[in-house]
Structure formats: C-alpha cells, structure tokens
Amino acid sequence: MRRGNILAFMLAALLALSGCGAYPADPEGTLDRVRGGTLRVGASPNGDWVRIPAGSDTSPVRVEGIEANLVERFAQQLGAGVEWVVGTEQGLAEELKHGGLDLVIGGLDDKTPWVSHAGLTRPYAESKDQRGNLHKHVMLVPLGENAFLLELDKFLLEEKKQP
Amino acid sequence: MTGLSSGGALRFGHTELPAEQREALRKAVKLEWATMGFLAITTTLVFLVLGNSQAMKAAWIEDLLSFLPPLSFLLATRIIRKLPSEDHPYGYHRSTGVAHLVAAVALTAMGAYLLVESGLGLLKAEHPTIGGIELFGSTIWLGWLMMGVMLLTAAPPVFLGRAKMKLAKKLHDKVLYADADMNKADWMTAVAAVAGVAGIGLGLWWADYAAALVISASILHDGIRNTRAAVSALMDKRAMTYDDSEPHPLGRQLDAYLRGLPWTEDARSRIRDEGHVFHVESFVVPAGGSMPGLEQLEQAREACIAMDWKVQDMVIVPVSELPNEFLPGPTSGGER
Numbered sequence: 371m372r373r374g375n376i377l378a379f380m381l382a383a384l385l386a387l388s389g390c391g392a393y394p395a396d397p398e399g400t401l402d403r404v405r406g407g408t409l410r411v412g413a414s415p416n417g418d419w420v421r422i423p424a425g426s427d428t429s430p431v432r433v434e435g436i437e438a439n440l441v442e443r444f445a446q447q448l449g450a451g452v453e454w455v456v457g458t459e460q461g462l463a464e465e466l467k468h469g470g471l472d473l474v475i476g477g478l479d480d481k482t483p484w485v486s487h488a489g490l491t492r493p494y495a496e497s498k499d500q501r502g503n504l505h506k507h508v509m510l511v512p513l514g515e516n517a518f519l520l521e522l523d524k525f526l527l528e529e530k531k532q533p
Numbered sequence: 534m535t536g537l538s539s540g541g542a543l544r545f546g547h548t549e550l551p552a553e554q555r556e557a558l559r560k561a562v563k564l565e566w567a568t569m570g571f572l573a574i575t576t577t578l579v580f581l582v583l584g585n586s587q588a589m590k591a592a593w594i595e596d597l598l599s600f601l602p603p604l605s606f607l608l609a610t611r612i613i614r615k616l617p618s619e620d621h622p623y624g625y626h627r628s629t630g631v632a633h634l635v636a637a638v639a640l641t642a643m644g645a646y647l648l649v650e651s652g653l654g655l656l657k658a659e660h661p662t663i664g665g666i667e668l669f670g671s672t673i674w675l676g677w678l679m680m681g682v683m684l685l686t687a688a689p690p691v692f693l694g695r696a697k698m699k700l701a702k703k704l705h706d707k708v709l710y711a712d713a714d715m716n717k718a719d720w721m722t723a724v725a726a727v728a729g730v731a732g733i734g735l736g737l738w739w740a741d742y743a744a745a746l747v748i749s750a751s752i753l754h755d756g757i758r759n760t761r762a763a764v765s766a767l768m769d770k771r772a773m774t775y776d777d778s779e780p781h782p783l784g785r786q787l788d789a790y791l792r793g794l795p796w797t798e799d800a801r802s803r804i805r806d807e808g809h810v811f812h813v814e815s816f817v818v819p820a821g822g823s824m825p826g827l828e829q830l831e832q833a834r835e836a837c838i839a840m841d842w843k844v845q846d847m848v849i850v851p852v853s854e855l856p857n858e859f860l861p862g863p864t865s866g867g868e869r
Contacts (some may be wrong), residue, residue: 393674393735394663394676394734394736397737397738492665492666492667492672511662511664512660513659513660513661513662514661514662514738515660516733516736519662519663519665520664520674523672527667
C-alpha cells in the first residue's frame with residue numbers, strides 16, 4: 371500500500387501543477403518561441419505538396435505547394451514569419467532532431483521512416499498514387515514538443531473542415 | 534464452462550470435490566471468464582489511445598499479460614479433471630503447476646524487456662510525442678483520453694482480485710491466488726500510467742519513462758515471485774498454504790492423528806502439493822514392533838482421507854523405525 375500512496379501523491383501533485391500554465395507544455399518551449407517570432411521550416415520538394423519555383427534558389431528561398439501554403443497560414447495565425455530551409459528529407463530530419471528546425475514538410479505520409487527523429491501530426495489529407503495505394507499526409511515536428519504539435523493539429527483540422 | 538456447470542460429481546482427478554469447493558470452483562471459473570472479458574475491452578481501449586507514451590505501452594503490455602493467469606487457470610481446471618491413467622498414474626494435477634510456470638516466465642521476460650526498453654528511452658532522452666486527436670469535431674490533446682481510459686480501467690480488477698482471493702483459499706489454487714494478487718495491485722499500474730502522461734503534459738518528458746520503469750519493475754517483480762513459487766511447487770516443496778506463507782497445517786493434523794492411534798508408536802508424513810490435492814506418504818512405527826492388521830491400516834487411511842478433501846492419494850507404510858533419510862528436519866512434534 372505504501373507504493374500506492376506514493377503514486378497517488380505524485381498524481382495529485384501533477385494534477386495540481388497542471389492547473390497553472392499551458393497544458394500540454396513543450397519541454398523546449400517551441401510554441402512560445404515561435405509565437406510572434408520565426409517559424410523555421412524545412413522543405414523537401416515533392417510533387418504538388420512542396421515545389422521550389424525555378425529561379426528562386428537565391429536567398430531568401432521561395433517555396434510553393436499545398437503544404438507550403440498551409441505552413442504560411444499557420445505561421446500567420448501565430449503572428450510569425452517563415453524561414454525556409456530547402457534540403458533532402460535526410461538532412462532536414464537530422465536538423466529537426468537536433469533542434470535546428472521547428473517543422474518539416476515534404477509530402478510525407480504516416481508511414482514515414484523518420485519517426486525516430488520526429489513526431490508526426492495527425493493525417494490532414496489523403497491521396498492515391500498510381501498503384502492505388504492510399505497515403506495519409508503528415509508533417510514532421512520536433513519530438514515531444516506537444517503544445518506546438520497540438521496547436522498545429524488543431525490548425526490542420528480546421529483547414530480540413532473548410533477547404 | 535459448460536462442462537463445469539453441468540452439475541453432478543465434480544472431480545479433480547479421482548478426488549471428488551465437496552459442495553463448498555464445487556461452488557467455489559464454479560464461481561472462480563465465472564470470475565476468470567469475467568476477467569478475460571474485461572481485459573478484452575481494456576486492452577482494445579488502451580490500444581486505441583496508446584500513442585507514443587512508454588508508460589502507456591508498459592501498462593498495455595501488462596494488460597495483455599494479465600490474460601495468461603486466467604487462461605492457464607481455465608485450461609488447467611479442465612485438464613486436471615482427467616482421471617489418472619496407466620501412463621499418468623498420479624493424475625494430471627501438475628498441469629496447474631505447469632500453467633503457473635509458463636505464465637510466470639512470460640511475466641518475467643516481458644518485465645525485464647520493458648525495464649530495459651524504458652531505461653534506454655530515459656538514457657537516450659527520447660521525448661515522447663503526443664499530439665491532438667479529433668473527437669466529436671474538435672481537436673483535443675490525446676493525453677486526456679489516455680488518462681481517462683487508464684482511470685476507467687483502474688478500479689474493476691481490484692474487485693475481481695478480492696473476490697478471486699477468497700476462492701483461491703477455498704480451492705487451494707496457487708494460480709488463482711497469483712492472478713488475484715496481481716489484479717489487486719493493478720490499479721497502481723493504471724495510476725502510474727496516468728502520472729506518466731500527466732507528466733508529459735507538464736513538459737516533463739522523463740515522467741513518462743519514470744512511470745514506465747515503475748510499471749515494468751512491478752511486472753518483473755510479479756514474474757520473479759511467481760516463477761519462484763511455481764518452480765518450488767514443481768520441485769516438490771513441502772505443502773504450504775495457498776499463499777505460501779506457512780506450512781500447510783494438514784501435515785501436522787495427519788501426523789497427530791496417526792500418532793494417536795492405539796496401535797502406533799510414532800508416525801510422520803511427507804506431503805507433496807500436486808496443485809489442488811496432496812499426495813501423502815505416511816510412515817508409521819507400529820507399537821511393540823508387531824505388524825498392524827490390514828483392517829487397521831485400511832481404517833487409518835480412510836480416516837485420513839476423510840479429514841480433508843485434498844487428501845486422496847495416500848499411502849501408509851509400516852516401518853520398524855522412521856526413515857530419517859526420507860524425513861529430514863526435527864523428529865518430534867514438528868510437521869517437517
């Protein structure tokens with residue numbers, strides 16, 4: 371029973387603490403930093419989802435496509451500017467894992483192998499490839515930044531409802 | 534289940550169960566089916582909200598493992614009803630012990646695996662990621678659902694465990710006892726998982742691993758304890774009470790009765806716990822060194838069997854002096 375009491379106490383303390391401040395919270399404070407600041411987004415070109423228009427390889431980079439538009443609107447909602455970084459999935463995922471980016475897009479689906487490097491948003495769109503396989507599209511966020519992720523999930527769901 | 538509720542003589546091998554035990558067995562079978570039904574619901578619910586929490590994963594695996602004791606109990610209660618045969622002259626009682634051992638080893642292995650996995654996660658500082666989930670058209674944090682489900686599943690096993698504990702005593706069933714004991718402690722797993730997820734919500738990513746470590750340690754602890762009990766039962770440890778807390782008093786009673794007979798000078802028994810029933814070998818030293826009559830021996834055996842339903846397989850061996858090599862331990866009055 372003593373073990374039980376300790377657990378019950380831990381739980382009570384945690385619930386009491388959760389009364390104050392944002393819940394869930396980010397261990398690294400991503401959402402707070404981005405709000406009114408800069409959203410650092412990695413973009414990996416992929417079909418209609420992420421396009422780099424010809425002749426825009428000079429800094430600052432311009433990125434277009436379905437996901438790029440979503441990201442621009444999400445940043446706007448947070449009062450943040452977008453800082454684009456174009457790269458390969460591999461390079462961007464590494465960068466995200468080490469805190470150099472806040473978000474990665476690239477027409478990724480929920481079967482992405484980058485789950486060891488990043489957290490996934492909920493699928494916000496679906497598409498079919500030539501083989502008839504269904505793809506549920508997601509974006510990559512830093513691991514464990516749950517307030518930021520929840521904010522993005524909410525935004526994506528709202529966007530899905532009113533296309 | 535149908536076989537057990539058909540009434541009539543209910544047997545463990547050729548041991549016919551008295552009314553009280555028959556009733557207890559029927560209830561226990563019902564409770565174990567209820568436990569499995571409950572587990573089927575909770576494992577599904579928890580699976581649906583599993584997410585990326587290590588603590589939730591540990592709690593889920595513990596729920597899955599909780600299927601083993603009821604399954605082995607239900608399986609064993611069927612097998613032990615077989616009558617002894619030429620190939621199995623001692624009957625099938627040991628199937629209970631085998632089932633117990635299999636369940637215990639599974640617990641130990643899974644507990645150790647989860648402990649290592651949670652420890653590695655903590656060392657690697659992999660922050661658990663839990664996002665939103667769409668529920669009735671709005672997006673809420675999945676963590677709330679996790680905590681809700683875990684709290685819902687916390688209480689019922691405690692009641693199941695308490696009910697089973699009483700029956701385990703009546704039936705002298707150690708698998709049922711182990712199962713009841715685990716059920717009674719199950720709410721702590723649920724609370725630990727809730728604490729882990731609540732910690733994630735506060736931005737304390739390590740709380741999840743801490744909770745997972747607590748849960749895996751408790752699984753491992755259950756596993757080791759049960760493995761030890763199952764192994765020592767299969768190793769013919771002397772008969773203990775259903776909770777292994779003390780030597781079973783029946784040994785003392787049998788020896789006292791045999792010693793009290795007018796034709797005996799001394800008597801001692803060694804008892805094996807076969808699962809529910811005991812196999813007893815009693816050595817008696819006849820008074821004055823004269824061989825007792827067949828009738829006297831037969832009567833003594835009948836009286837011992839009548840003493841408790843667990844005694845059925847019993848042999849009485851008249852000897853000129855107690856064979857100490859078969860009966861280690863203190864010689865007078867002790868039940869060892």
